Amino acid sequence: MTAVDISALGIQRDDPVRARPAAAPRDVVAIAGRALRAVPRELETVIPPIFIALFFFVVNIGTLQHLTERHLNGFDIKAFMLPTAILIGVTGVSRAGSVVLDIQNGYFDRLLLTPVRRLAILVGHMVADVAIACALTVPILILALALGVRLESGPAGVIVFVFMSGLWSLAFAGFGYAIALKTGNPAAVNSSFLLFFPFLFMTSSYVPRSQLSGWLGGIATWNPVTYVLEGQRSLVTQGWEWDSLAKALVAIGVVGLLSMSLCLAALRGRTRRG
Amino acid sequence: MNLTSNGATPTAISAERLVRRFDGTTAVDEVDLDIRRGEIYGFLGPNGAGKSTTVRVLCTLLSPTAGRAVVAGYDVATEPEKVRLRIGVALQEAALDPKQTGIELLRLQGRLYGLSGREIAGRLADLGRLIDIGDALERPIGTYSGGMKRRLDLAAALVHNPEVLFLDEPTTGLDPVSRARMWEEVRRLNRELDMTIFLTTQYLEEADELADRVGIINDGRLVAEGTPDDLKRSVGDDVIVAGVDGRADASGDAVRRLSGVRNVEVRGDELIITATNGAATIGDVAVALNTIGPVRSLLLRTPTLDDVFLELTGNHIRGEERAAGESESASDHDHDHDELVEVGR
Numbered sequence: 194m195t196a197v198d199i200s201a202l203g204i205q206r207d208d209p210v211r212a213r214p215a216a217a218p219r220d221v222v223a224i225a226g227r228a229l230r231a232v233p234r235e236l237e238t239v240i241p242p243i244f245i246a247l248f249f250f251v252v253n254i255g256t257l258q259h260l261t262e263r264h265l266n267g268f269d270i271k272a273f274m275l276p277t278a279i280l281i282g283v284t285g286v287s288r289a290g291s292v293v294l295d296i297q298n299g300y301f302d303r304l305l306l307t308p309v310r311r312l313a314i315l316v317g318h319m320v321a322d323v324a325i326a327c328a329l330t331v332p333i334l335i336l337a338l339a340l341g342v343r344l345e346s347g348p349a350g351v352i353v354f355v356f357m358s359g360l361w362s363l364a365f366a367g368f369g370y371a372i373a374l375k376t377g378n379p380a381a382v383n384s385s386f387l388l389f390f391p392f393l394f395m396t397s398s399y400v401p402r403s404q405l406s407g408w409l410g411g412i413a414t415w416n417p418v419t420y421v422l423e424g425q426r427s428l429v430t431q432g433w434e435w436d437s438l439a440k441a442l443v444a445i446g447v448v449g450l451l452s453m454s455l456c457l458a459a460l461r462g463r464t465r466r467g
Numbered sequence: 468m469n470l471t472s473n474g475a476t477p478t479a480i481s482a483e484r485l486v487r488r489f490d491g492t493t494a495v496d497e498v499d500l501d502i503r504r505g506e507i508y509g510f511l512g513p514n515g516a517g518k519s520t521t522v523r524v525l526c527t528l529l530s531p532t533a534g535r536a537v538v539a540g541y542d543v544a545t546e547p548e549k550v551r552l553r554i555g556v557a558l559q560e561a562a563l564d565p566k567q568t569g570i571e572l573l574r575l576q577g578r579l580y581g582l583s584g585r586e587i588a589g590r591l592a593d594l595g596r597l598i599d600i601g602d603a604l605e606r607p608i609g610t611y612s613g614g615m616k617r618r619l620d621l622a623a624a625l626v627h628n629p630e631v632l633f634l635d636e637p638t639t640g641l642d643p644v645s646r647a648r649m650w651e652e653v654r655r656l657n658r659e660l661d662m663t664i665f666l667t668t669q670y671l672e673e674a675d676e677l678a679d680r681v682g683i684i685n686d687g688r689l690v691a692e693g694t695p696d697d698l699k700r701s702v703g704d705d706v707i708v709a710g711v712d713g714r715a716d717a718s719g720d721a722v723r724r725l726s727g728v729r730n731v732e733v734r735g736d737e738l739i740i741t742a743t744n745g746a747a748t749i750g751d752v753a754v755a756l757n758t759i760g761p762v763r764s765l766l767l768r769t770p771t772l773d774d775v776f777l778e779l780t781g782n783h784i785r786g787e788e789r790a791a792g793e794s795e796s797a798s799d800h801d802h803d804h805d806e807l808v809e810v811g812r
Contacts, residue, residue, distance in 0.1 A: 210590060212552040212627035213581035223578040227567065234566050234607070299562035302528060303623065307579040308551045 214308045224309070224317020225324075228288050232325060238290070239325060246282025246333050250274055254340075257399065265401075269430065275337045276425035277398040279354075280418065282333055283326040283362040285389055288318045289369035289382050296377040296463075311464045315370060315456065319363055326362030330355050345432040353438070354428050360445050361421050365392070367452025374459035392418050417444035479504040479539060479631050479663035480525060486533035487520050494520040496687035497534065502665065502680075504630075507657050509678030509695075510667040511772060513782075517687040518667035519559055522635045525665065526556045539630045552580070555624035559635040559667075561616040565609030569600065569619050572608065573626055580627035587626075594622040597652070614645035621652065631663045632656065638673060646673075653677055671772045683776055690779045699770040702778050703729045705745025706770045707752055709738040710763035721755045728752070732777060736763070739777065741770070 215223070232239060258270045295301040304314055334351065344350045369385045376382070395412045396419040397405060405413050413419045424441020427434035482500040486493065495517045502508045512518050523529040525538055527547035536543045539553035563572060573594065577587035595604060598618040603611060608619065617637065624632060634653065638646040654677065656662045668674050674681045675695045683691040683698070691698055711718045719733045722740055727748040732739040738756075742748040745767045756762045777783055 210582060210586050210628045212629070214548065214552070215579065215581040219578065219581075223575055227564075227571070227575055230571065231566055295564065298565065299558060299560050300564045302558060303556075303562040303576075304579070305528060306526060306551060306554075306556050307576065308548055308581070309579045 212308065217310055217313060220309045220313035221317045221320060224304075224314055225320040226317075228291070228318050228321035229324060231288075231291060232321075235291075239286070239329065242282045242286055243329055243332055246278045246329070247336060249281050250278035250333060250336065253277070253399065261400070265404075269342075271337065271340050271342045272429045273401075273426060275333070275342055275429055276354075276422045277393075278337075279330050279333050279358050279425070280361060280398075280422065281393060282329050283358050284365050284393060285369070285386055286326045286329060286362050287322045287366035287369045289366065289373040289385070290379060292318060292370065292373045293377055293379045293382055296373070297379075301463075305464060311460060312457075315374075315460050318370070319366065322366050323359040323363050327355050327359040330358045342429065344429050346428040347432075350428040350433070354425055357421070357425055357441060357445070360442075360449070361418075364445050364449035364452055365389075367449065367456045371452065371455035371459045374456070374463045377463075392416065397422055417448050420444035477504055478502065478537070479506065480508070480537070480665060482525070482534065482536040484534035485521070485524065485531050485536050487517075487524050487529060488532045493687050495524065495531075498684070498687075498689045500536075500682065500689075502663065504663050505657070505661040506679045507653070507664045507666060507677055509674035509681040510665065510684060511669070511671070511674040511681050511776075512667075512684035513669055516684045518669075518684055519635055520687075521684070522556075522558075522633050522665070522667055526554055526633050527551055552627070553630045554633060555627070555629035555631070556633045557617075557620045557624045557635065557637055559639065561613075561620040563608045563616055563620060563623075566607055568607055569604035569611070572619065573604075573622060576623045576626045582627065590626050590628075594625060597625075598622045614641055614648075617641060617645070617649065618652075621649075625656075629662070631665065634664060634666045636667055636669065638668070638670065650677055671776075675772055681772065683772070683779065685776070685780045685782075691775060695772060698772060698775045702770040702774045703741030703743060704770075705742050705748075706768055706774055707738075707740040707742060707745055707749055708764075708766040708768070709740065709752065709756055710765075711736055711738060711756060711759070712761050712763055714760045718756050718759045721759050722752055725751050725755055730778070734783075739774070741774070741778075 253274050254270055257274075261268050261270050261273075292301070295304070301314075305311070334355070344354065346353070365388070368388055369382055372378075372385050373382045391412075395409060396416040397413055398418075402410065402413055402419060402423070420437075420440040421444050424437045424444075427437035431437075478501060480500055480502040482498055485495055485498045485500070487495040498517075498521060500508075510518050510521065520529065524531050525536055525543060527543050527550050530544055538550045541549040541553070543550050567575070570591065573591055574587055577590060582590065598621065600611075600615050600618060603615060608616065611619065621634075621637070637653070638649050641649065650673070653664060653666065657664050666673075666677060678695060680692065680694050681698060682689050691701075693701070709718070709722075713736065715733045715736055715738060719731045719738055722728055722738060723731050725748065727742050727744055728740055729743060730741045740748075740752060742752075749765065749767050753762060753765055756765075773783055
């Protein structure tokens with residue numbers, strides 16, 4: 194470093210630049226902006242979910258189309274599978290892993306040393322997650338439209354469909370953040386993926402709930418993802434079925450309430466100074 | 468000590484019987500501090516002495532278990548938000564996100580401190596020249612060298628023009644050239660901006676070179692405090708280090724009887740003798756030691772902070788330094804104080 198004359202740099206004691214608390218939305222936007230800027234540098238976090246969703250969408254249609262459409266009169270497997278593929282893609286999309294890295298490399302402490310609101314650190318990441326999840330639904334929707342799927346609810350239904358996917362992604366992401374903040378351990382965060390299987394496969398992902406039998410049908414009735422899938426399917430195949438949409442939003446709300454409660458408790462624990 | 472939460476006081480950092488415990492272990496044990504505005508305060512101690520924990524309490528990352536601390540006029544326990552607005556902190560490990568570019572990190576830092584876009588742009592221009600890492604600011608931080616990361620970390624701590632700057636072992640792991648550059652920046656920040664700087668270090672020469680006053684911490688307790696010169700004077704005017712081959716205790720007894728000798732510490736085959744006038748005493752010391760056995764080496768030097776630490780704790784702080792593999796420059800520096808070297812080898 195060459196010697197510099199700081200007085201010539203305008204850094205002076207009477208420098209008018211003085212720190213002040215930023216407004217809460219500004220905190221959130223600043224944190225979300227950082228999280229979104231990181232996405233192109235970490236494509237490994239977004240390409241696999243898109244690939245897996247597209248893969249399951251295509252393979253499931255190829256596997257089940259003849260079987261289901263022959264036996265279920267008027268059944269459209271492509272329309273039926275679209276919400277399944279989207280939820281497979283967006284469930285687990287979160288920046289919780291990067292929060293763990295921040296904790297491990299000390300950057301989380303740097304954030305805590307600033308006047309930023311502690312909640313804004315979390316909310317900023319989650320806003321980014323919703324944006325990423327919504328963006329991830331686009332290529333799957335495009336493929337579905339290319340394969341002939343039409344949303345009965347029209348363009349507004351597409352927006353609600355995408356928004357609902359983002360909300361579900363956020364509700365599920367809360368578990369990952371809770372584990373990240375509680376443990377600061379990347380392996381533990383990855384283990385949150387285990388929740389993915391019961392949530393997404395013990396439900397009506399492959400056949401309508403009426404076709405599920407025995408214990409699986411019972412579990413599917415209690416699985417909130419069942420109602421998210423049914424709400425989204427209603428937008429695709431039925432149009433505006435307010436009852437299904439309300440149940441879907443309540444299901445997302447219940448999961449979100451649980452995950453966010455855990456998340457906020459973990460944030461309090463992580464930022465507690467005692 | 469009377470602690471007041473008043474930004475107008477001349478005190479930048481004060482602590483009264485500050486305690487921090489972790490699961491029954493006391494990391495900071497009733498530490499009192501009174502650091503004036505515009506002062507560079509060196510907090511010196513070996514690894515695990517409680518330096519970093521003290522910093523984390525003072526900069527609001529940890530709450531005190533007991534006692535009280537006021538930084539920039541505000542209580543760290545009850546008004547942490549106000550403290551955060553007024554301090555800059557460079558922690559022991561450069562706390563940086565390797566995937567952001569330097570410029571992105573500094574901009575985000577500015578936004579979180581509530582600065583406007585124009586203010587941030589101005590500060591980036593200033594700080595870019597200050598840390599002098601050129602075009603690298605546009606590169607991901609993961610590609611930076613250790614020295615560049617430290618400088619960027621320092622810039623991040625300065626974005627909002629803080630009143631008090633905490634530097635937690637800012638030169639640990641740096642090569643001697645980078646260390647010297649960091650010292651120069653610290654001096655300039657203090658001199659030009661009148662910034663109060665609380666600097667923790669395990670390097671004797673760093674505290675000696677930079678600090679207006681030094682606090683020596685050991686096992687969580689502040690064992691001594693004063694200007695480097697005062698602390699060194701407290702040990703004695705001069706130090707004679709004698710290497711003897713065996714019979715060190717007997718040699719020590721022989722030397723203690725000499726006039727002008729203030730204190731003798733026996734450490735293995737080495738005697739550390741403090742004397743009011745080393746030049747006048749060293750001859751008598753050599754003669755006295757020769758009556759007991761052969762003298763391997765005899766060195767007269769001015770006292771160092773290590774001598775202060777030794778007298779207070781019975782241990783060398785320099786041993787910790789060497790253990791950390793960072794001793795070369797420290798040893799070189801210590802030799803600068805030598806007045807007579809290798810008498811009677």
